[in-house]
Structure formats: C-alpha cells, structure tokens
Amino acid sequence: MKKSNIRNARIKTAMVYIVSLIGIVWSLFPIYWMLKSSLTPNSEMYGINPSLLPSKITLEHYKQLFTQTVFMRYFLNSLYVAVFSTVVALVLSILASYAMTRLNFRGRNFMRKSVLFAYLLPTAVLFIPMYIMISRIGLGDNKNSLIIVYQTFIIPYCCYMLMSYFTAIPKSMEEAAFIDGCSHLQALMKIVLPIAAPSIAVVATFAFTLSWNEYLYALVLTTSASQQTVTIGISGFRYSDNYIWGLIMCSSVIASIPAVVLYMMAQRFMVSGLAAGGVKQ
Template sequence: MTLTQNQSKTLVRGVGGVILFVLIVWTLAPLYWMLVTSLKNNTEIYSPDSNFWPINPTLDNYRTLFNETNFLIYFRNSLIVAAVTTLLSLILSALGAYALTRLRFPGRKFFARALVYTYLMPSSLLFIPLLIIIRSVGLQNSLEGLVFAYLGFTVPFCTWLLMGYFMSIPIELEESAMIDGCSRLGVLFRIVLPLTVPALAVVAFFSFTLSWNEFIYASVLVADTDVRTIPTGIPNFIVEDVFFWGPMMASTLISSLPPLIVYFLFQRFLITGLTLGAVKG
C-alpha cells in the first residue's frame, strides 16, 4: 500500500507529535514529582503506597526549609556567584573575542585554538591544581574564589562563541565609525555589542546556569556553611542514613526557578541567538 504525499506528511506529524509528547513528559515528570513530594507530609512521603498527588497538601516542608535550615544562605551565595560570574564572563569574553577577531598580533590563532582546548579540559582533572592556586592566594572558602574558578570554564567557551558572531559583522561599519573619531572600545560598545544582543543572551544564560549548578569546584573550594552554594548545601539535608525528602524536594524545586526565570526573560534573544549560531557556525 502506497501512501500519498498528504498521508505521509500526516504520518510524520503524528509520529513527531508522539515523540514530542513523550519527551515533554520525560522532562516534566521529575519537576512534577518534586512539587508533589514537597507538598506531602512525612507520613505520605515514607508510606509504602506511593501517591501521584498529595492527599493532605501541606507547606510544612517549606516552613522547615526557610526557618530551620541554611537554605536562604545557600540561595544567596549561589545568586551572588552566578550573577558576578555572568557579568564578568560577558565583559571578559566580549573584550577577548573582539581582540581575537579584529586585532592582529603574534599568536592570535594559537590563543583562539587554546580557548577551545581549555574548555574541553574536564573539571575532574583541574580541581586539585585549582585548589592549590586558590589556597595559595588566600581565596579558599570564599565566594571570590568560586567566581575566579568558574571564570576558568565560562570565559573560554563564551569567547569562542562570540568570535563567530563578531566575524559576521561587516568590518566596514567599524571602519566608518573609526573614521568619524570613534575608538576601538567605542566601536565595540556602540556598534558591535548592540548588533550581537542575541549572542550575549546565549552567553549570559550559559554562564548563569553553569555557575548556578556547578558542584565539583564548589565542594572542593568551599567548606564553611556561610559560603556554601545550593549544590553543596542540599546534601546537608541528609543526616547519616536519614533522608529529609520533603525539605530536599522543596529546596530543589525552588533552586530550579532562577534559571527558568532567566530563560523566560530572555527567551526571544536566546532562540534568535541559538538559530543564528547554527547558521553562522
């Protein structure tokens, strides 16, 4: 039996819709289970009979989280580290990408390739040397030390990503501005950066989510409770062999909100930046 063109399109759309639905359920199921568990009391959580919704919804887990744990400290630290890392990554990567794409100096191609190689280096091989460096300069157990550590993997990738966008901008625009008396920095901030807002949104989102969720460096470089971030603070809810699932699920659900908020705020720029990057790459 031969399918017509319209039947083939309908079949493809149906199969694609089923696959998309399965992927959506696969993605949202953990979030739904976290929400449901955070609204259950301990009796329902530890009951041998699992329920897909809370029988007696309660906010006790959230009260415990905010009043009896250090979650607000972890949240504040994560927000500071992610925000500062994102801001510095934008500044440093923009300056570095513009220098590598527009200026001519010895070793330019080597530095451009080194950025990619630096980003590809696994963090599991770097955290011990990095710990020695951070300790030697007196930044261990500090938010500043985490920021400098995170810049080591955000700046190389962000710089490499922005290089592709900067090269797509006609150099004649910059030459015209410099003829009118604009400096190199003026060209960068007045012409190049406004034309690459979608790319900057992608870079900012990448830096924020990576530094928000990072665990290895945070667990090695920070030990004091006052400077722990969310990924290293949530495991403190496990005492010996007792898992406080209610507060853990509540904290995990709340900690997932900032990246989602950042995404929805810059959604239009992110989609444009990702699609342009796919074409220009």
C-alpha cells in the same frame, strides 16, 4: 494515489505529535515530581506505593526549610557568586573575543585554539591546583574564591560562543565607524555590542547557569555554611544513607527559580533583539 498521499501525510503528522508528546512528558515529569514531592507529607512520601497525585498537600517542608535550616544563606551565596562570575566573565570574554576576531597580532590562532582546549578540559583535573592556589593567596573558605575559579570554565565557553557570532558581523560596519574617527573600543561598544545583543543574552544565561549549578569547586573550596552555595546546601540534606526528600525537593524548587526567571527574561530579550536585528551584508 492522492488518497495514499493524504494518508501518508496524516500518519507522519500523527507520528510527529506522538513523538512530541512523549518528549514533553519525558521532560516535564521530573519537574512535576519535584513539585509534587515538595508538597507531599512524609507519611505519604515514604509509602510503599507513592501515587502520582498527592492525596494531601502540605507546606510543612517549606516551613521547615525556611525556619530550621540556613538554606537561604546558601541561596544568597549562590546568587552573589553567580551574578559576579557572569559579569566578570562577560566583560573579559567580550574584549577577548573581539580582539581574537578583529585584531591581527602574533599568536592569535594559537589563542583561538587554546580557548577550545581550555573549555574541554575537565574540572576534575584542575580542582587540586586550584585549591593550592586559593589557599596560598589566602582565600580559603571564601565565596569570593569561587568567582575567581569559575572563570576558568566560564570564560572559555563565553569566548568560544562569542567569537563565532562576532565573526558573522560584517567588518564593513566597523570600517565605516573607523572613518568617522571611532577607536576599536568605541566600535565595539557602539556597533558590535548592539548587534550581538541576542548572542550576549544567550551567553550570559548559560554562564549564570554554569556557575549556579557548579558543585565540585564549591565543595572543595568552601567548608563553612556562611560561605557555601546552594548546591552544597541541597546535598547537605542527606545523612549517611538517609535522604530527607521533603527538604531536598522543596530546596530544589527554590534553587531552580533564578535560572527559570533568567531564561524567561533572556527569551524575551532575544526575540526583541532578533526582531530589531542588525544590518547584515
């Protein structure tokens, strides 16, 4: 009986390792293929049977990307739009989420439900009215219009996530601050935000990713290369049915760097924030 239990435990452990290994390979293989293709010469890339390992490594695609295209303009535009969209969304979402979880006012429950509805609303439903609105206020073909429009889906997401976290913070901690003479805004800044720092890091990371990866609004609202974002720049390396895979892959590698760095920074911040923790009751 004991040997049977040991055998079953070993089988379960082996199955866990096998499934985990399959999941890791499944997740990392596209990243490997992107990196590999960005360093593979065209003569080998367009071969009939491409190999898993390149026989020759070249930086020609990166050289062409930086010297013969305006991809870095797209990159800087995306960085500008993503950073400002994230900052604006975080400020508004923190204030709105705190109000909807701590303050009592008429229509609070309706607003809480509206946040979820706005988050679930498909982007394709709104891009026509958004285009009309942006055109009428004179921001057509302007990357600043993307910062305004992106709030329609970033703020609902941030509010939905932050409300659940603010609700878990004991009100007694703020009540102690109110006794000492703090206002709601001071309690938010000095009590709630330090405790909610891990959650805010997560929300900021996903908000940045949402704006960085957005394609439809960027395609509709910007038309010139000086205003377009990185997603439009990558899709521009396709002419009719011809795909310039070298440029597509190396530009994808460059475009993934900010998100990867941000996720690494947020992970360290979340670990330190959770370790420091807040006092919960």
